[in-house]
Amino acid sequence: MRVHFIAIGGSAMHNLAIALHKKGFNVTGSDDHIFEPSASRLAKYGLLPQQEGWYPEKITADLDAVILGMHARIDNPELLKAQDLGVKIYSYPDYIYEQSRNKLRVVIGGSHGKTSITSMILHVLQHKGKQFDYLVGAQLEGFETMVQLTDAPVIVIEGDEYLASPIDLRPKFHIYKADIGVISGIAWDHINVFPTFESYVEQFRIFIETIQPGGKLIYCSADEELNKLVAATETSVDKLPYLLPQYAVENGITNIIFDDNIYKLNVFGQHNLMNIEAARLVCEQLGITTTDFYNAITSFKGAARRLELLGKNDTASIYKDFAHSPSKLKATIEAVKKQFPERQLIGCIELHTFSSLNKDFLSEYAGSMQLADVPVVFIDKKTFEQKRLEPYSAEDVKAAFADNRLIFFSDPAELLRYLESIKLENSNLLMMSSGNFGGIDLNMLKNKLLFL
Known part of the structure; x- marks a missing residue:
């Protein structure tokens, strides 16, 4: 070929x-x-x-x-x-489908957690020696590439709702025709493509309808909007809801408790516990018992840039995360604060996607950084220039986030000077972006702040 x-x-x-x-x-x-x-x-x-x-x-x-x-x-x-x-012209999701027509297709959708859930499933399947193909949106430990296509009977696909190609304006996850579909939650995103919340939710209704006859829908029943959608969508597929598992946090370690056994995790946060339950239900459909799943997930260290630990010492840690939408931002801050309640949390978010820089969408961030002790927002002034947008003032951003404590930067050099001045004692620094903070070297920053 x-x-x-x-x-x-x-x-x-x-x-x-x-x-x-x-x-x-x-x-x-x-x-x-x-x-x-x-x-x-x-x-x-x-x-x-x-x-x-x-x-x-x-x-x-x-x-x-x-x-x-x-x-x-x-x-x-x-x-x-x-x-x-x-x-013949294909988008990449189209071609993934062409290569997996005869496989069992597991498709992970949702406004947040897609990469983590997909990564967890791949980790457990590999741990159990299963044959499978995959498409995932991050580099994973133990996997050389983010796509694998072989003769395996199963493919696990991270399926996002963004458009397939310039000439194929369908959301990617509509194309895969899942046998097992997952929806982790619904929170408005991609305002440049879906200008209203209703038009965004509609894409998930269509996704449910693309699940093949006799298939499964695994969904987070803690999400009110998703619950309403699932209840209102007529489909013959089996609906499998999930919630938080029983868990406890001790000495900064999160443990799942199941059948009188304790499973110590490398990841933390209620959003990750929800992701684990979604992955567990998928693996159950693929023949892996709950006990075997929890045993395997204890060695899962997370996907790149998903609450990734950059470094730590006895009194401080620095994390980076892909969070950029309001729901992801809020969940990530909450996870770090609950895991380390005695530490000050400095949370820094870079806004640079089309949605986050849209004035009609910016107010969706209201209250999203409330749990950060020191909230910091960065928008590179070059991003405004590249997207031909009128720059926001610090007052604009504070008003949108509904937080007068907020510190705003538009110059990466000024942001770096601020970050380097932080006394990181009994504190955590959380750097969140789908970009690169205007080229700031986070590893050098880590070494300086943690004295490594």
């Missing part, structure tokens, strides 16, 4: 390219800019384009497929050439 990737440098795209290369496909690709770690990983497999840019001559009639990334524009010259030649 000859397959060409338009925008091969994307996180999911380059991992799919590597997976198909490993499967024996002839893979080529193009992109106008490829960042690390995509560039090094593509180069390792001989898949890195020799030159950046778009080259229509790479598109020939003998290609079996072109896979189009979301980063490409609808007037991309390679896309136009493929359309002219009548070459």
